[in-house]
Amino acid sequence: xxxxTQSPKYLFRKEGQNVTLSCEQNLNHDAMYWYRQDPGQGLRxxxxxxxxxxxxKGDIAEGYSVSREKKESFPLTVTSAQKNPTAFYLCASSxxxxxxxxxxxxxxGTRLTVT
Amino acid sequence: DAKxxxxxxxxxxxxxxxxxxCNHSTISGNEYVYWYRQIHSQGPQYIIHGLKNNETxxxxxxxxxxxxxxxxLILPHATLRDTAVYxxxxxxxxxxxxxxxxxxxxxxxxxx
Numbered sequence: 767x768x769x770x771t772q773s774p775k776y777l778f779r780k781e782g783q784n785v786t787l788s789c790e791q792n793l794n795h796d797a798m799y800w801y802r803q804d805p806g807q808g809l810r811x812x813x814x815x816x817x818x819x820x821x822x823k824g825d826i827a828e829g830y831s832v833s834r835e836k837k838e839s840f841p842l843t844v845t846s847a848q849k850n851p852t853a854f855y856l857c858a859s860s861x862x863x864x865x866x867x868x869x870x871x872x873x874x875g876t877r878l879t880v881t
Numbered sequence: 882d883a884k885x886x887x888x889x890x891x892x893x894x895x896x897x898x899x900x901x902x903c904n905h906s907t908i909s910g911n912e913y914v915y916w917y918r919q920i921h922s923q924g925p926q927y928i929i930h931g932l933k934n935n936e937t938x939x940x941x942x943x944x945x946x947x948x949x950x951x952x953x954l955i956l957p958h959a960t961l962r963d964t965a966v967y968x969x970x971x972x973x974x975x976x977x978x979x980x981x982x983x984x985x986x987x988x989x990x991x992x993x
Contacts (some may be wrong), residue, residue: 800955809983
């Protein structure tokens with residue numbers, strides 16, 4: 767079945783360490799996205815990528831970095847510069863058939879805890 | 882950017898129709914209404930979307946008012962597995978990409 771795989775489901779890190787969250791999709795989607803969700807809140811956009819080797823900052827990009835070397839993969843690095851990294855991170859992808867024909871498909875998230 | 886307003890919570894009896902309202906009074910003519918739901922600790926699941934006309938799929942029906950300022954998601958025969966947070970979202974333009982602005986959603990509880 768096609769879908770989006772995020773790994774690991776739970777991740778624990780010490781403060782000051784960088785950590786990379788994996789996101790892989792086999793939907794042949796061009797666009798990929800990273801969102802962050804805090805308890806009781808909606809989703810906030812961190813980064814997005816329309817095509818390979820191109821990505822753009824979202825609303826809360828500070829302290830994060832991404833790469834898009836392959837169409838299928840869009841890893842997110844949470845750096846030590848991110849002041850409040852503990853959160854639920856969601857990766858999504860969409861096709862490029864126009865907004866009316868390309869809803870976002872989400873992975874099941876990675877819950878990052880930094881102590 | 883258009884914003885949406887949803888009731889924070891709703892209850893529905895199992896087997897009955899669940900009707901979830903959403904207000905989007907500032908929606909633009911070319912903006913779509915999308916509905917997603919999120920079960921605890923999982924990623925949001927796409928349900929349905931529409932522009933002007935009512936839409937139906939295997940999961941739900943979407944009723945959009947003629948002035949497009951509000952919509953209703955209908956789960957025709959709610960089951961316990963439909964308990965989730967439901968998000969009504971309006972598609973906005975953001976530097977050419979698809980940015981969905983998520984509000985707080987409606988926490989729907991299906992009671993046996």
